[in-house]
Amino acid sequence: MSVLEMRAVSKVYGEGATEVVALQEVDLAVDPGQMVAVMGPSGSGKSSLLTIAGSLEAPTSGEVLVGGGRLAEMSRDELARLRRRSVGYVFQDFNLLPGLTAVENVSLPLELDGLAARRARAAGVAALERLGLADRAGHFPDQLSGGERQRVAIARAVVGDRRLLLADEPTGALDSATGEAVMRLIRQACQQGVAAVVVTHDAQSASWADRVIFLRDGRVTDGTSPPPGPESLLAPGSGR
Amino acid sequence: MSIRHALLALLAEGPKYGLQLREEFESRTGEVWPLNVGQVYTTLQRLERDGLVESDGAAEGPQKSFHLTEGGAGELAEWLRTPPDLSSPPRDELVIKILVAVRLPGVDVHEVIQAHRRFLIELMQQWTRLKNDEADFDLSLALVVDAELFRLDSVIRWLDAADGRIRRAPADAPAGKPAVALRRKIGVRR
Ligand SMILES: Nc1ncnc2c1ncn2[C@@H]1O[C@H](COP(=O)(O)OP(=O)(O)OP(=O)(O)O)[C@@H](O)[C@H]1O
Ligand SMILES: [Mg+2]
Numbered sequence: 001m002s003v004l005e006m007r008a009v010s011k012v013y014g015e016g017a018t019e020v021v022a023l024q025e026v027d028l029a030v031d032p033g034q035m036v037a038v039m040g041p042s043g044s045g046k047s048s049l050l051t052i053a054g055s056l057e058a059p060t061s062g063e064v065l066v067g068g069g070r071l072a073e074m075s076r077d078e079l080a081r082l083r084r085r086s087v088g089y090v091f092q093d094f095n096l097l098p099g100l101t102a103v104e105n106v107s108l109p110l111e112l113d114g115l116a117a118r119r120a121r122a123a124g125v126a127a128l129e130r131l132g133l134a135d136r137a138g139h140f141p142d143q144l145s146g147g148e149r150q151r152v153a154i155a156r157a158v159v160g161d162r163r164l165l166l167a168d169e170p171t172g173a174l175d176s177a178t179g180e181a182v183m184r185l186i187r188q189a190c191q192q193g194v195a196a197v198v199v200t201h202d203a204q205s206a207s208w209a210d211r212v213i214f215l216r217d218g219r220v221t222d223g224t225s226p227p228p229g230p231e232s233l234l235a236p237g238s239g240r
Numbered sequence: 241m242s243i244r245h246a247l248l249a250l251l252a253e254g255p256k257y258g259l260q261l262r263e264e265f266e267s268r269t270g271e272v273w274p275l276n277v278g279q280v281y282t283t284l285q286r287l288e289r290d291g292l293v294e295s296d297g298a299a300e301g302p303q304k305s306f307h308l309t310e311g312g313a314g315e316l317a318e319w320l321r322t323p324p325d326l327s328s329p330p331r332d333e334l335v336i337k338i339l340v341a342v343r344l345p346g347v348d349v350h351e352v353i354q355a356h357r358r359f360l361i362e363l364m365q366q367w368t369r370l371k372n373d374e375a376d377f378d379l380s381l382a383l384v385v386d387a388e389l390f391r392l393d394s395v396i397r398w399l400d401a402a403d404g405r406i407r408r409a410p411a412d413a414p415a416g417k418p419a420v421a422l423r424r425k426i427g428v429r430r
Contacts (some may be wrong), residue, residue, distance in 0.1 A: 003262040039361075041404065120277070183271065204389055207364035214354065222354050224362050 001068050002029040003195035004053055007194060009062035011048050011218075022048040024218040025062070030195040032163070035186065037206035038199045040215030046199040047092055047168055049215070053081050054089050054166045067163060084109050088157030090167035092199075094149045096141040096156075102148075103128060104139035106156045111227050113160070127155035130185060134177075146173040154182055158189050165189055165196040171205045183208040243275065243283050246317040248308060251293060253308040258284060274430030287312065334395065338402055353403050357396055364392050 009021040022045045030036050038046050051057045052064060055071050064071045066082060074082065083089070096105050107124030111117055128137050131151040141149055150173050159167055165186060171179035184203055186196050198209060206212050213223040243265070250256060250264050262280045266273070284306055287293040294314035296305045308316075334356060341349040371385045 041400070184372070203361055203364055203393045204368075206361060207368040207389065209342055209365070212358075212361050212365070214358070224358055224365065 002031050002065070003067060004030040004197065005063075005065040006049075006053060006140045007063040009049075009052060009059045009064060011045070011052060011057070012060045022218050023052070023059070026215075026218070026220055028053075028197075028213070028220070030164075030197060033190050034196055034211070034228050035190045035196040035209040037209035037212045038197060038215060039201070039203075039206055044215040045218040046215055048218075050089075050166050050168050050197060050199055053164075054087050055083060057235070061152060080091050080115075084113050086163045088159075088162040088165045088194075090150075090153050090157045090165075090170045092168040092172070094141075094153040096149055096152060098141050101140055102133065102144065102152045102155075105141070105152055109156065110160050115160075121175075123159055124155070126154070127159040131155050131181065135213070147175070147178055150174060151178070151182065154185065156187060157166065158194075162189070162194055164234075165194050167196065167198045168198055170198060171200065171202055176204070179205060242319070243279060244287065245316060247280070247283055247287065248292060248312050248319075251306060251308040252313065252316060255296070255305045256341060257303070257305050261306075262335060268380055270378060270384040272381070272384050274348045334399075338399075346398055353399050353406075357399050360392050360396050360399075364389055364396075367392070 006026055006028040009023055009026045010021070012093060013020045013022055019174075026045075027051060028036070028049075038049060040046055048057075052059050053066075055064070055066070055074075058072070069082075071079065071082075087194055097108070100108065103121060103124040106127055107117075107120035110123055115123075125134065125137055126157070127132055128151075131154060133148060133151055133155070136144060136152075138146055139148075141152070144152065150170065154167070154170055157167065167186065170186070171182050174182060176190075183198075186198060187208055190196055198205065200206050204236035210226070213220050215221070246265055246269075247261055250261055250268075256264070258280050261284075262277055265275050265280075284293065284295075288295060288306075290311075292315050294309055295308045296307075297340055303374050337356075338349065338353065341347050341352040367385050367388050371382060371389075400408065
């Protein structure tokens with residue numbers, strides 16, 4: 001069963017003269033362990049797709065299912081629990097809480113979910129460590145560089161027992177080595193069964209995905225086929 | 241990549257046999273460039289003719305060992321610092337296809353661009369998978385894979401830029417005399 005399923009999802013912002021059709025009849029299914037990258041020009045609806053998948057916004061029409069459950073049929077509390085427990089979200093603008101340190105930002109969702117403070121903190125430190133940020137755990141967001149803030153946001157999204165990871169430009173502010181570390185981390189999460197949707201402008205980041213879909217004007221216009229194994233690159237006369 | 245200079249580099253470490261040179265060339269380049277033994281021997285013959293390597297002369301064929309001469313060492317040092325030829329005029333096949341697609345009636349250039357974009361991303365996925373699987377263990381392979389990924393990435397970025405530029409351009413833009421203008425600007429002579 002797919003972790004995320006979007007069926008004929010459309011999203012219209014505003015009405016009349018100011019109406020913007022951000023998504024049109026989008027279908028998408030992401031299975032456990034699968035990473036899907038979403039590419040497309042600015043304004044093509046990538047972030048809209050992600051906020052709807054993460055239940056932060058409701059679609060104008062169509063259906064969204066997470067873990068088999070219809071979001072439209074869930075209560076506010078159920079949605080809040082889903083977001084806290086099962087869905088990790090990396091926002092395009094990070095969205096860290098300014099009054100909390102890096103490790104507090106990461107461990108907050110675990111604590112809210114009932115984990116003892118000490119264990120939540122330990123999990124938070126471990127997640128920061130994997131992103132090379134152990135020595136920044138006590139810093140507040142305004143004491144971190146842009147790239148460090150981004151990594152804290154990623155640590156927060158992968159910590160705990162997430163089934164769906166939604167990331168909006170997770171490598172946007174990062175140099176290529178750090179960007180690669182982030183994509184490896186998301187890949188690792190997928191190897192443990194997490195389903196991930198990663199929005200990115202960057203082809204190198206997208207190339208970590210199992211499948212890449214292309215959005216234009218709110219529609220999915222194209223997608224990659226499952227690639228053959230890397231052996232084909234080394235075969236003589238393989239088009240190099 | 242110049243096989244000639246790769247062989248000089250391997251011989252800079254000490255005398256070697258032809259077969260050994262082939263194996264080392266392949267392993268040092270992440271086994272991404274297969275090389276046949278014939279290519280190795282023809283290249284060695286030319287290097288010997290030019291005085292850049294010498295053979296021990298005694299045996300023939302696989303028993304023959306080669307070493308670098310002083311001239312060869314100088315050639316190698318100079319090659320390392322010589323910029324590769326990146327200044328050639330734009331004659332890239334993909335660029336030409338897009339230029340043709342823009343003007344060809346009945347062809348949706350954006351659809352052509354997307355087909356190439358998808359193909360390139362699929363290629364990048366294959367390279368990235370290689371990096372994910374084994375590059376941690378092999379520095380040469382990781383360096384080669386990165387180079388390939390950056391190269392393909394730059395092509396995709398160009399396609400994205402072209403896509404946007406074509407969308408913004410007025411539909412009935414005159415063809416003008418771009419070739420002449422460009423030649424004059426970048427100083428290319430016929
Ligand atoms: N809350 C909103 N109210 C009105 N219009 C909106 C709103 N959010 C997004 N839009 C519009 O919907 C369209 C899609 O926006 P979206 O943020 O999904 O694009 P995107 O693909 O993420 O772009 P970018 O690459 O620049 O982040 C845009 O035209 C945008 O202006
Ligand atoms: Mg966006």
